[in-house]
Amino acid sequence: MTFDHISVIGFAGPGMDTDTTPLRDPTPDSTPERLIARIAESRDRDAYALLFTRFAPKLKAFVMGQGLSAQEAEDLAQDAMLNVWRKAHLFDPAKATAVTWIYSIARNLRIDAARKAKRVRDLPDDLWQGEGEKPADQEMIDHQSAQSISVLIGALPPDQQTVLKMSFYEDLSHGDIAKALSLPLGTVKSRLRLALARLKTGLSAPGGRA
Amino acid sequence: MTHSARVHPPEDLLWDYHRGRLSPGMRLTVRTHTDLCPQCRSELRLFDAIGGALLEDVEGVAMSDNALDLALARIERPEEPESSATVTHPGFLDGFDLPESLKAADIPGRYWVAPGVWMAPVRFDEDSRGTKTYLMFVKKGMVMPEHTHRGREITLMLKGTFNDQNGSYGRGDFVLCDETIQHSPAVSADEDCLCLVAQEGLILPKTWLGKLLQPFARI
Numbered sequence: 001m002t003f004d005h006i007s008v009i010g011f012a013g014p015g016m017d018t019d020t021t022p023l024r025d026p027t028p029d030s031t032p033e034r035l036i037a038r039i040a041e042s043r044d045r046d047a048y049a050l051l052f053t054r055f056a057p058k059l060k061a062f063v064m065g066q067g068l069s070a071q072e073a074e075d076l077a078q079d080a081m082l083n084v085w086r087k088a089h090l091f092d093p094a095k096a097t098a099v100t101w102i103y104s105i106a107r108n109l110r111i112d113a114a115r116k117a118k119r120v121r122d123l124p125d126d127l128w129q130g131e132g133e134k135p136a137d138q139e140m141i142d143h144q145s146a147q148s149i150s151v152l153i154g155a156l157p158p159d160q161q162t163v164l165k166m167s168f169y170e171d172l173s174h175g176d177i178a179k180a181l182s183l184p185l186g187t188v189k190s191r192l193r194l195a196l197a198r199l200k201t202g203l204s205a206p207g208g209r210a
Numbered sequence: 211m212t213h214s215a216r217v218h219p220p221e222d223l224l225w226d227y228h229r230g231r232l233s234p235g236m237r238l239t240v241r242t243h244t245d246l247c248p249q250c251r252s253e254l255r256l257f258d259a260i261g262g263a264l265l266e267d268v269e270g271v272a273m274s275d276n277a278l279d280l281a282l283a284r285i286e287r288p289e290e291p292e293s294s295a296t297v298t299h300p301g302f303l304d305g306f307d308l309p310e311s312l313k314a315a316d317i318p319g320r321y322w323v324a325p326g327v328w329m330a331p332v333r334f335d336e337d338s339r340g341t342k343t344y345l346m347f348v349k350k351g352m353v354m355p356e357h358t359h360r361g362r363e364i365t366l367m368l369k370g371t372f373n374d375q376n377g378s379y380g381r382g383d384f385v386l387c388d389e390t391i392q393h394s395p396a397v398s399a400d401e402d403c404l405c406l407v408a409q410e411g412l413i414l415p416k417t418w419l420g421k422l423l424q425p426f427a428r429i
Contacts, residue, residue, distance in 0.1 A: 045282060052281050057270025064271060074273060078281060085285045096255075100262030107261065111230030115336055149263035168264050171229055174222040193221060196256065203256075 032098030039088040052081050055099070059106050066110075066171040076113065080106040152202040160195035163188055215247040215382030223386075224250060228257045234334040235343030235408035238311060239364045239384065242406055245309035246382035302330070303345075306369060306404055317345065326352065332406075341410050348372075348403045353396035361411020363387045370403035372396060 028034060030050060038047035059077035064070060083105045091101055153161065166177050174192065178185040219227070219240050226232050227240040244250045297316050320330035326349030331342070350370065365385040372379055374393035379385050387393070397403040 045285070048285060049278060049282065052278055055265075056273050056277060056281070058265055058268045060273060061268045061271040062265050065268075070271070073271070074277065077273065078277065078284070081281055082284050086289060096258070097262060099266045100259050103262040103265045104258045106265075107229075107258070114230060149259050150267055153260065153263060164260070165264065167225065168261050173226055173229075173231065189221060192225075196221075196253075199260065200256065203259075 032102075033091075033093045036084065036088050036091045036098055036101075037093070039085060040091065048081075048085055051084065055084075055102055056081050059102070062103075062169070063106065063110060065169045068110075072113075076106065076109055080109050083109065149199065149203065152199050155202075156195050156198060160191050160198070163191045164195045167192065214249070215243060215384065217377075217379060217383040217385060218247065218250055219243060219384045220386065224253060225257070228254055233341045233408075233410070234336055234338040235332070235341035236362075236364065236410070238315060238332060238343060239366045239406055239408045241311040242309050242366050242368075243382060243384045245311050300330075302328075308368070312345075312368075312406065320345075320347075325349075341408055343406070343408045346403075346405050346407050348397045348405075350397055350402050351399045352403075354394055356392060356394040358392045359387045359389060361388065361409065363410070364408045366406040366408075368404045368406060370401040371398040372403055372405075373398070 029038075030047075032051060032054065035044075035047040035051045038044035039051070056077040059080055060070075060073045063076050064073040068076065080102065084102060087105070091098070096104075153164065156164065162181075163177055166172050166180065167174075172180065174188050175185060177183075178188045181188070218224075223232070223236070223240060227237060227244075230237075232240060244254060297314060299313070300317060300319060302320055303317065316333040316335075317330050318333055320328045322328045328347045330345040330347075332344060334343070345368075348370075363386075365379075365387070367379050367381055367383045367385070369381060372395045374395040376391075376393065
């Protein structure tokens with residue numbers, strides 16, 4: 001692996017033929033954002049297959065971590081990706097990265113599935129779609145990249161990272177986290193508050209956006 | 211939408227909204243607040259952006275062998291038209307500037323609980339036992355005697371203002387009351403008041419509010 005790493009750095013530029021892992025080192029035409037655009041523009045099935053191969057396993061892993069069975073998680077990943085196909089025309093890369101948009105689709109599906117037994121009908125909570133935009137929304141996290149948020153999360157103090165990751169990966173309430181870590185609720189809340197504040201500051205700082 | 215909300219849902223409630231764990235009534239109040247509050251919408255977008263970044267970081271779990279074939283087959287099937295459920299939208303709401311969340315809510319009718327005061331329950335398809343959710347209209351200048359609350363109660367202001375010992379609340383404000391809060395809210399003398407209320411815990415009889423609300427002059 002060391003050799004591959006060196007060879008990539010040394011000789012292979014983006015888009016070169018030697019680039020055999022286009023999904024990990026995307027050429028301009030196969031970034032997730034571009035793949036979604038290709039689906040929207042021309043119902044591009046190859047683009048969909050690439051997107052599916054890249055994100056369905058992650059979606060499956062993510063919701064399994066939140067407590068779904070392997071089968072439920074597989075179904076949810078399938079449904080989420082189907083929604084990506086159907087809603088591709090609504091994706092606006094100026095507002096969200098592809099992975100953020102995909103996460104929000106999966107989150108809404110997961111919530112709907114949990115309520116399905118109760119025959120609920122609710123408004124889709126699509127914060128990221130092209131319509132209904134209000135300028136004031138634009139203030140903070142436009143154009144942010146998942147990459148830069150990931151870096152910012154990695155730079156948080158470990159205590160803050162822990163509560164943040166437990167929130168998302170394990171789908172826990174603040175009270176659940178307090179119990180799990182034997183911490184006062186106020187401590188959990190303040191750690192999360194500090195973490196969110198740092199992320200916001202980082203995203204609005206020059207260079208904090210991609 | 212010139213007025214921006216000043217009073218916001220507590221962070222744990224916003225988080226539970228994001229992950230879909232609020233009761234229907236609570237969810238509707240938070241949703242309605244975010245319709246009116248760019249700041250909280252922005253907070254929810256931050257949650258999605260964090261979730262996206264964490265999703266990107268996850269090591270995938272292999273899908274089953276035929277998953278891609280299935281996915282490619284499913285996209286060829288015609289999309290079922292989304293069932294547009296019929297929502298009752300009675301005429302008495304016509305004059306109000308309602309956020310999208312409430313335009314889509316099922317509000318079959320209203321009843322008058324006192325002169326100048328009506329309530330219009332919100333109906334949910336799912337089990338909403340334990341929470342009572344309604345729109346409440348109060349004519350300008352009414353005041354409630356000092357009282358406290360049994361369980362959590364959210365008042366989401368849609369029109370007009372009310373004041374109590376803790377401050378003044380206007381459109382979009384998310385006012386959370388519980389057992390610890392004792393107050394005697396008064397509706398502004400200048401403007402009628404419309405709010406969305408979600409009450410957890412004790413369900414009070416229909417006439418309770420009417421008995422409490424009195425024209426300001428008579429107090």
